[in-house]
Amino acid sequence: MTSLMMRGEFPSNGSLEIRCPRCGGPARWEEPFEFISTARRARMPALEPGIKRWSGWGVRERFPSLMAWRPPKGGAAYQLYRDGVVLCGVCHHAGKHRLNWPADALFGWSIRGVPLWAHDREHARVLLHYIGGALRDPLRHPRYARSLRKLPATIIAARNRERITRKIQGTLRDLGIPVDAPAEAERGTRVQAGQTG
Numbered sequence: 001m002t003s004l005m006m007r008g009e010f011p012s013n014g015s016l017e018i019r020c021p022r023c024g025g026p027a028r029w030e031e032p033f034e035f036i037s038t039a040r041r042a043r044m045p046a047l048e049p050g051i052k053r054w055s056g057w058g059v060r061e062r063f064p065s066l067m068a069w070r071p072p073k074g075g076a077a078y079q080l081y082r083d084g085v086v087l088c089g090v091c092h093h094a095g096k097h098r099l100n101w102p103a104d105a106l107f108g109w110s111i112r113g114v115p116l117w118a119h120d121r122e123h124a125r126v127l128l129h130y131i132g133g134a135l136r137d138p139l140r141h142p143r144y145a146r147s148l149r150k151l152p153a154t155i156i157a158a159r160n161r162e163r164i165t166r167k168i169q170g171t172l173r174d175l176g177i178p179v180d181a182p183a184e185a186e187r188g189t190r191v192q193a194g195q196t197g
Contacts, residue, residue, distance in 0.1 A: 017120040018086065018104040021097055025090030026106050026175060029099055032067040032085050034060040035078075067096055106175075109167045114154045116164070121177050123147075124168055128179060131156060132165040 014031030036051070036058035052059040052069045059069050063085045072078050086097035102108055107118035118124035126144045130136055136156065138148035154160060172179050 011119050011123075014080075014084075015120070016081075016099070016101070016104075017106040018097075018099075019106055020088035020091060020093055021086060021104075022093040023088060023091040025088060027086050027088035027090070027093070029097060029104065030062065030085045030087065031080060032061065032063050032083070033069060033078075034062055036060065063094075066094060107168075107171060109164070109171070111160055111164050111167070112154055114152050116151075116155055121172070121175075124172060125177075125179065128165055128168040128172070131168075132161060 014034075016029045018027055018029045019025070020027035050060055050064070052061070054069070054071050055075070061067070061069050066085050067083070081099055081101065083096065083098050085094065087094050102115060102117040105117040105119075107121070107124040109116045116127070118127055123144060126141050126148075130138070130141060130144075130148055131151075136148075138145040141148060155164065169179050
């Protein structure tokens with residue numbers, strides 16, 4: 001079976017929030033295809049519309065008018081989080097886009113020369129409350145625990161905490177996103193709407 005390759009750490013839902021390449025506004029970048037493994041193939045009807053066959057995988061085109069499925073040449077692996085579709089709610093642009101991560105990230109900051117970015121608004125809110133929180137237990141945020149464990153010491157250092165939380169709050173407010181605790185945030189965080197830690 002030909003494999004799927006993924007660059008870096010990305011969410012499993014195939015969606016990121018980026019800056020629109022046309023207007024610079026907030027947009028979504030979407031993986032254009034859904035891959036159905038051979039383990040799930042038994043549940044996939046043989047002639048289900050929209051399913052393409054590729055080397056033991058079922059491939060569903062999520063945006064067939066924008067990106068049609070073309071198997072990689074020479075038996076190469078398909079590269080996830082590379083070529084996808086951008087959908088902008090500001091200028092209504094919908095088209096193909098080669099992801100340049102983290103440069104394309106809608107949520108990105110530099111803290112003493114160390115880059116910090118979030119996949120989407122929920123990830124940004126988790127970073128805000130994790131970094132500014134009194135309890136920094138990554139397991140309180142199971143979906144993000146792996147990336148929280150990998151935050152550089154510069155990012156979580158007490159001396160940078162206020163600067164980082166102000167930057168994240170500023171970005172969220174500029175985009176009209178509430179800075180309250182994310183759905184899976186821990187109790188007792190020091191950062192709340194209108195405060196910095």
